[in-house]
Amino acid sequence: MAKIKIAASMIHGSVSSGFEEVETEFKRNFAERDELGAACTIYYKGKKVVDLWGGYRDEATLAPWEKDTLVLVFSTTKGFSALAVAVAHSQRLLDYDEKVATYWPEFAHNGKGDITVRQLLEHKAGLCAIDEPLDLEMLANLDVMAAAIAKQKPAWEPGTRSGYHAWSLGWYQNELIRRVDPQHRSIGQFFQDEIARPLEAEFYIGLPADVPASRVATLKDTTGPLQILASIGKYPLPLVLAFFNPNSLTVRAMNNPPDLLHKANFNRRDVRSVEIPSGNGIGQVRAMAKIYSVFATGGEALKLKPETLAALHAPPVSPPSGPCDEVLKANLACTLGFCKPTPYAGYKAYGSSSKAFGFPGAGGSFAFADPDAQVGYAYAPNKLGGFMWDDPREKSLRDAFYKCLKKMEAKIRPTTA
Numbered sequence: 223m224a225k226i227k228i229a230a231s232m233i234h235g236s237v238s239s240g241f242e243e244v245e246t247e248f249k250r251n252f253a254e255r256d257e258l259g260a261a262c263t264i265y266y267k268g269k270k271v272v273d274l275w276g277g278y279r280d281e282a283t284l285a286p287w288e289k290d291t292l293v294l295v296f297s298t299t300k301g302f303s304a305l306a307v308a309v310a311h312s313q314r315l316l317d318y319d320e321k322v323a324t325y326w327p328e329f330a331h332n333g334k335g336d337i338t339v340r341q342l343l344e345h346k347a348g349l350c351a352i353d354e355p356l357d358l359e360m361l362a363n364l365d366v367m368a369a370a371i372a373k374q375k376p377a378w379e380p381g382t383r384s385g386y387h388a389w390s391l392g393w394y395q396n397e398l399i400r401r402v403d404p405q406h407r408s409i410g411q412f413f414q415d416e417i418a419r420p421l422e423a424e425f426y427i428g429l430p431a432d433v434p435a436s437r438v439a440t441l442k443d444t445t446g447p448l449q450i451l452a453s454i455g456k457y458p459l460p461l462v463l464a465f466f467n468p469n470s471l472t473v474r475a476m477n478n479p480p481d482l483l484h485k486a487n488f489n490r491r492d493v494r495s496v497e498i499p500s501g502n503g504i505g506q507v508r509a510m511a512k513i514y515s516v517f518a519t520g521g522e523a524l525k526l527k528p529e530t531l532a533a534l535h536a537p538p539v540s541p542p543s544g545p546c547d548e549v550l551k552a553n554l555a556c557t558l559g560f561c562k563p564t565p566y567a568g569y570k571a572y573g574s575s576s577k578a579f580g581f582p583g584a585g586g587s588f589a590f591a592d593p594d595a596q597v598g599y600a601y602a603p604n605k606l607g608g609f610m611w612d613d614p615r616e617k618s619l620r621d622a623f624y625k626c627l628k629k630m631e632a633k634i635r636p637t638t639a
Contacts, residue, residue, distance in 0.1 A: 226278065228252040232286060233276035235261075240630045241271050243622040248274045251615045258605035259287040259439055261507035262619050265515035265598040272623065273508055279439040279604060292424070292504050293439040293602045294488050297388070298583030299503030301590070302425060302510075303395050304343065304559025305517065306413040312521075312530040313416075315402040318343070318558060322394075325401045328368070332375040341381050342394055343559040346541050348376030349394065350385040350549050351474035358482060362496045364408060368397045377471060377548070384541050384556070385548035388476045389483060392499025395559070410497040421523060423512045425505030428497035435491060438504060439604035441585070443485040457610055460551035475549045485584065485606055501583075507600045510589040514580065515598025518591035535577040535593055538562045552610070560590075571612070572620060573597075586613035588620070595627060 233252065237245045244264070251257040259277035263270065279287040310316050316325060318340045323330035329337075337347045354370045361367060371393050377385065387394075396409040403412055410427035418425050429438070464472035477483060483501070487493050494502060516523050521531060538555040545566050547554035555564040560579035563572050572578060573592040580590020580599075585606030590599055599620065607613040 225256070226258065226281065226284075228257065228277045232278075233274070234289065235272075235274035235276070237274070238269070238271040241623065241626045243626050244272050244619055245274060247618040247622040248276070251618065252277055255615050255618070256605070257603060257615055258442060259291075260601065260603040260605075260615070261287065261291070261293070262601040263508035263511035264600075264623055265511050265518075266627070267596045268515060268519050270508070270511075275507070281440065281442055281605075285436070287439065287604075288437075290424075290437065290506060291439055292426075292433070292437050292506055293587075293604055294441060294494065294502060294504045295510070295587040295589070295602050296485070296488075296501050296583035296585055298510070298581050298587040298589050298602070299427060299498075300391065300500050301560055301579075301581035302413060302417075302503050302513070303392050303409055303427065303499040304581070305417060305513065306399060306409050307339075307343065307395055307559060308517075308530055308534060309416050309524060309526070310399060310402060310412070311533070312525070312527040316398070318533060322398060326368075326372070326397060328372040329397075331372055334374075334376060334380070337376075337380045339398065340558065342391070342398075344538070344556045345384050345387050345391065345547070345554065346382075347380045347387070347394075348378045348383070348385065349374055349390055350387045351377065351471060352390050352393075352478050353474075356479040358479065358492060358496065361479070361498065364396065364400065364497075367393055368400075371397070382541055383543040383548055384545070384554055385471065386475065386550045386554060387500070388549065389478070389498065389500050390475070391559070392497075392501065396497060396499050408497055409499050417513060417524065418509070421509075421513060421516060423505070423509035425503060425509045425513065427499050427503050429491075429494040429502075429504050431495070438494070441485060441489055442605045443585075444606055444608060458551045461610075464551060472549050472551070507602050510600035510602070511598045513598070514589055514591040514600065515596075517579075518593050518598050519596050531593070533558060534560070534579050534591075537576040538564060550610075571617075574624075582611045582616075586616050588613075588616050597623075597627075599623070 261275035264272035399409045464470040538557045545553040555562045574594040578592045582588040587602035
């Protein structure tokens with residue numbers, strides 16, 4: 223298929239005075255960086271200052287990306303699942319330093335009795351791979367999933383190493399929420415009731431049946447094994463090699479259910495409909511930014527407790543083995559379910575300080591809160607890029623925003639004699 227050109231008339235939205243450079247970079251994404259369809263929204267001090275969308279939500283039909291288009295964001299979903307757990311913490315339903323088995327006794331099986339909620343959320347529990355073969359029907363049956371994952375044996379002594387729980391983390395979070403919630407809601411329902419609806423922000427973990435498929439952007443996958451092999455410079459070499467070893471922990475963590483979790487399958491309605499809290503969140507990009515904005519500005523609308531926010535702001539702590547992740551083969555820094563910016567992590571450049579928290583997603587999406595600058599940020603495309611993090615399309619927008627913010631703050635900063 224010939225490369226599709228995006229006319230300037232297909233780019234919509236607005237930016238507040240002082241943030242024009244973000245709009246310039248958004249347009250450059252379409253003109254120079256092969257963007258197909260995308261949106262970017264940024265809140266600053268509780269005000270929406272960037273709200274842009276454009277291109278095509280479906281390449282085959284040339285359906286345009288609309289103002290209310292929804293898009294699937296893969297691991298950016300992890301951040302929203304972590305926000306749900308944070309709300310549960312703020313409601314005193316759980317403690318980050320309590321043992322998971324206190325809330326879910328069956329979890330203690332196979333040497334997991336001392337794993338804390340914090341260790342689980344920070345990818346230190348050794349539960350990155352699920353050995354029992356899973357399928358879509360199992361994913362839809364939360365009781366069956368709970369029994370399957372409760373039996374898992376840790377891959378290492380919990381707390382001593384870090385290993386990206388690519389898909390498994392969300393299933394563990396889901397059962398934890400079901401156990402502590404007096405209504406025993408799934409994490410997707412808990413998120414809807416406690417975050418999305420109160421904030422009037424359209425984001426789902428598991429797409430409801432009444433949302434038309436036509437509203438959801440069709441993903442274009444350009445990231446197969448050959449592309450990964452050709453992109454050695456973008457990925458750590460040990461990670462590239464691990465992808466070609468079917469017995470590696472990396473493949474085991476990322477390919478169960480077998481052959482289902484390939485990116486192209488996420489255009490299927492049945493895959494979008496089940497709750498996969500680590501990877502199939504779907505929503506409006508402005509909703510993602512709005513949600514993080516609330517967390518970046520004190521969380522009053524959700525009645526968040528100061529101790530919850532303090533926990534989210536805290537810097538990450540590496541396990542005794544160091545920051546190199548056993549699955550990603552690169553340095554990873556996580557706190558309570560979020561990727562954190564640190565000097566040693568690949569995504570160190572985001573936000574104003576280590577207080578920032580969020581999560582990037584495969585293909586280029588990213589959403590985060592920056593409490594120091596009071597920023598809620600979100601970007602998502604439907605053409606999936608092949609970068610581990612810092613996709614040039616996303617990073618150009620993020621860098622432009624903070625450049626604008628620095629200029630604005632310099633103008634209002636009082637001069638000294």
